Amino acid sequence: MTEVLSNNTTDKVAALVKEAESLKAKLEEERQKLNDVTLSSVAERLEMITYLNIKPRRVLKGHQAKVLCSDWSPDKRHIVSSSQDGKLIIWDAFTNYKEHAVTMPTTWVMGCSYAPSGNLVACGGLDNKVTVYPITMEEDISSRKKTVGTHTSYMSCCIFPNSDQQILTGSGDSTCALWDVESGQLLQSFHGHTGDVMSIDLAPNETGNTFVSGSCDKMAFIWDMRSGHVVQSFEGHQSDVNSVKFHPSGDAISTGSDDSTVSIINISIIFMFIGTILNITYIQQLKGFHYKSNNI
Template identity: 30%
Template structure:
């Protein structure tokens, strides 16, 4: 291949790269939906002026018919799981605001939800005194629902909070309305440790968060 041919190919490749770079820039601008003033003008409304320290909502996740009691980000910060008192556990794509899962729960009085460290599973707990684990990769039924892959039962009172142990897909902690917290082995569905209650602990009221 001659030098002239190489130069011609280089120019063509450079032009292709520049074109792709411009297309990527335009795509990013389309996803950047935080231009509140521009949106207000497009709706024939007067834009609200925000100061440099004001927080502006860039996305709204809609579709709830009950109070949203809990939400949790996945480790990559691109998905959200939310629990609401309309009896649904929802998983959202935070970048597109699209709902990927709407899991129907056996009890609408859900108080807490959490993503697993890998983002493959979500957990929820509530007034039914049960912590349920859902594998997001499992098949759905004809209504789009997922059956709980694990159920951590045996709590004597409501589950106010649940959270996976960092970097451990198989261990989860629940906090309860009886001044206790429980460490669970999800694989065996057995309690590993109990903190509070009959054990010496400084908690003197219900544990809502940890």
């Protein structure tokens, strides 16, 4: 009897796998129907972008090792940066002055972020924690720091989802997590990646209910922040996904990988750039993405 039940279960699983593969093939077929134009043919109708003579406005010196992350304050004047030297520095970009410098309990401070109000900064790294600092006139802001959440491996990235009350983190433990800043309570955990989470970005809308993550499992996931579930997944890279970014419209994401490619993904992959991608930034004036590569 047990053997019969086991065989029935195996048959059902095999049938479901076959059905899933069939649905996947149909989805790919529908995607290809919509993929009826190439990016190069569309670009032929656009005016050529004039040469940009970009020059450094300021060089902020003070870190003693690799700068791993930085973020602009909402006031468009201050910058927070984190480094492999174990320092978190808040800069006045107009004057080059360091307004605050915090020595962290670990080297490799991998992620940092300003809160929407500009009154808080968060950071973390090999200490596995996300720590929040209030920005005050006091010289030593570390005296009022608060450890908000702790992962079981390094914290790679963090971002405030449209308010100072919550913070979203990505980690080397293959998870993302949403924390309450005041209580330190874990509000939602996001499980699905099978490799280190390297980058996260929020969807550009007022509700802020979805975000994208990139991982060393070669995948990018879009998550529902309320349910904790993956609502869309993207594969195709051959190595770690280091950086992810939403298009300002929310209709596309850009992913950069160790496989030396970057993809802009909407319904299907519509563009691929060759070069080692380290970071992605959207430039509003150009209506496009800027890719930091070792080839350009």
